[in-house]
Amino acid sequence: MIRRTTWLTLYLLLAMAVLARPAFAMHIAEGFLPFNWAAFWFIVVLPFWIWGLRSLQHTVKSNPGLKMLLGLAGAYAFVLSALKIPSVTGSCSHPTGVGLGAVLFGPAAMSILGGIVLIFQALLLAHGGLSTLGANTFSMAVVGPFVAYGLYRLVRKLKGSMPLAVFLAASLGDLMTYVTTSLQLALAFPAQAGGVVASMLKFMGIFAVTQLPLAISEGFLTVIVFNLLAAYNKNELEELSILPEKTAAEGSRSRQ
Amino acid sequence: MFNIDQYAYSNRLTQVHPGEKIAFALATLLIALVAPQPALPAIIVALMAGAAIGAAGIPARFYLQLFLIPFSFLIAGVAMIALTITNQPLAGLKGLTLLGWTLGVTPASLHLAGKIFFKSLGAVSCLYFLSLTTPMVDIMTVLKKLRVPALLVDLISLTYRFIFVLMATVNDIYTAQAARLGYASLRTSYHSLGQLVANLFIKTHRRSQELFTALTARGYEEELQVLDVPKPFSWPFLFLAAGLDLVLLSLMFIFRRWTLWPPF
Numbered sequence: 001m002i003r004r005t006t007w008l009t010l011y012l013l014l015a016m017a018v019l020a021r022p023a024f025a026m027h028i029a030e031g032f033l034p035f036n037w038a039a040f041w042f043i044v045v046l047p048f049w050i051w052g053l054r055s056l057q058h059t060v061k062s063n064p065g066l067k068m069l070l071g072l073a074g075a076y077a078f079v080l081s082a083l084k085i086p087s088v089t090g091s092c093s094h095p096t097g098v099g100l101g102a103v104l105f106g107p108a109a110m111s112i113l114g115g116i117v118l119i120f121q122a123l124l125l126a127h128g129g130l131s132t133l134g135a136n137t138f139s140m141a142v143v144g145p146f147v148a149y150g151l152y153r154l155v156r157k158l159k160g161s162m163p164l165a166v167f168l169a170a171s172l173g174d175l176m177t178y179v180t181t182s183l184q185l186a187l188a189f190p191a192q193a194g195g196v197v198a199s200m201l202k203f204m205g206i207f208a209v210t211q212l213p214l215a216i217s218e219g220f221l222t223v224i225v226f227n228l229l230a231a232y233n234k235n236e237l238e239e240l241s242i243l244p245e246k247t248a249a250e251g252s253r254s255r256q
Numbered sequence: 257m258f259n260i261d262q263y264a265y266s267n268r269l270t271q272v273h274p275g276e277k278i279a280f281a282l283a284t285l286l287i288a289l290v291a292p293q294p295a296l297p298a299i300i301v302a303l304m305a306g307a308a309i310g311a312a313g314i315p316a317r318f319y320l321q322l323f324l325i326p327f328s329f330l331i332a333g334v335a336m337i338a339l340t341i342t343n344q345p346l347a348g349l350k351g352l353t354l355l356g357w358t359l360g361v362t363p364a365s366l367h368l369a370g371k372i373f374f375k376s377l378g379a380v381s382c383l384y385f386l387s388l389t390t391p392m393v394d395i396m397t398v399l400k401k402l403r404v405p406a407l408l409v410d411l412i413s414l415t416y417r418f419i420f421v422l423m424a425t426v427n428d429i430y431t432a433q434a435a436r437l438g439y440a441s442l443r444t445s446y447h448s449l450g451q452l453v454a455n456l457f458i459k460t461h462r463r464s465q466e467l468f469t470a471l472t473a474r475g476y477e478e479e480l481q482v483l484d485v486p487k488p489f490s491w492p493f494l495f496l497a498a499g500l501d502l503v504l505l506s507l508m509f510i511f512r513r514w515t516l517w518p519p520f
Contacts, residue, residue, distance in 0.1 A: 027329065028329070028333075029326040029329045029330055029333070029376055029380065030285075030326065030376065030379045030380045030382075030383045031285070031288060031289060031297075031375050031376040031377070031378060031379020031380060032329075032330070032333060032372065032375075032376045032379075034289070035286075035289040035290050038289065053405060053407065053408060056407060056411075057405075057407055060407060064468070064478065065464075065465065065468040067407070067410065067411070067414075067468075068414065068464040068465070068467045068468045068471070069461065069464040069465075070411055070414075071410065071411050071413075071414020071415055071418065071464070072414060072415075072418050072422075072460045072461075072463060072464040072467075073460065074411055074412075074414065074415030074418075075414070075415045075416075075417075075418035075419045075421075075422050075460070076422060076456065076457065076460045078415065078419050079419060079422045079423055079426055079456070080453065080456075082423070083426070083449070083452075083453075085449060100453075104457075112408070112411065113411070113415075116411060116412055116415050117415070119412070120392075120415065120416065120419065122383065122387075123260070123383075123386070123387040123392065123395075124258045124260055124261055124387070124392075124419075125258070125260070125325075126260065126322055126325045126326065126380075126383070126384065126387070127325065127326075129379065129380070129383055130282070130285065130383055130386075131285060131289060131379060185333065185336075189337050189368070189372075191340060192340055192362060192364065192365060198341070202336050202339070202341070203333075203336055206332055206336055220446060221446060221449060221450055221453070224446060224447065224449075224450030224451075224454075225450050225453045225454045225457075227450075228450060228451060228454035229454050229457065229458075232454075232458075233454070233457075233458050236457075236458060236461050
């Protein structure tokens, strides 16, 4: 009997190692969260959606052309998430675009655009799901962008350099997204021994394998992208400052 | 480019009213989520697979391949729930013990993991039924009818329509870069990918301006007007769907004592 369970444990560990590929590992799959928790995260995310939509409605009213830009930004974010970054560890993973989007468009726009991207990932790519949309939106389109944007502003205010600000925003935004996902899973499935904390450590352990290299890779990539944009496309970045949060423009201006 | 999207337009249930399909998929999804018996999601998987393969005519091979997508997350997640690490004795704990810490499984954790696995598969099959039979354009029509704010619907439809345009652009840039050894080493890969993402942003920006100019020239004011194709209600589908969901609901209430099946 003991032999059988030992084999089972080994088998589960092996299955985890083989199958836990980095592909979209951060999206909670459809139906994985119990009904109560799925509903809870929808309720948590609702105020952010309302706030984001209000803010966008205000923006679009003052400048109707920005609606097209926002719509295309949604498509841009979706396409980004389907790209593959060569990871430092040799494997490939998908960027989240959380940091880049937050710095370019601000957290209000990201809460809506991120939600839309997650719907399309569920329906077109079968990643994530409808019942877990609330939970996934909270981690990827609310916590991630807020952390990224906050860090970016903070580092800029402390007179840190642009690359440093962008790197920290992108990599820590990524990292906080995965910590949030682990917390969501841990709250829904507390461990028998040790409760939520032990369970969270378990989930963070498994995600850390894939998400830590990804966060660093994405940080590097976002810095490269931002340097290129600041060097060759100052006008476009400055135009984005029409959005309520003045973001990229001031960064590119202060480079001069 | 996306197979799921292709089947959504070409399957045999395309002409059924989208509202009926959405209601059926979501109601069944809800049953899969709240049902305490693990047997019910298993029945739902069979039912939805039958609906997608039998009624809608999705190739069985493709349908099975789709189920592999959530597996990487499911297996890792379920394994994390099943495995317990502790240095205290726990009822029925079995596994590897090292330095007083035990990594293993308990009957309760195994049971929970199995239950979540089935539940998730049941829910995934409902999602697949919706995404394989209902084109996104139809879903947007329903959203508009449900009085979802116009700005949100417009953003969703702009996103959907431009995903394919941008995807084609990405493929062109990627091919051109790869042909010039842009992805030969890790260093050049990062540089190329950075250029790709930055260029794509600029192209996106330009395109949005061109789109606005073109729309303004055609009398655009605040809202995008899209012609939607009216689809008649299909009574047979509605009756069948409602009947199946009622059967599932009654199964849920009749077999309330079966929550411990299958006994792991």
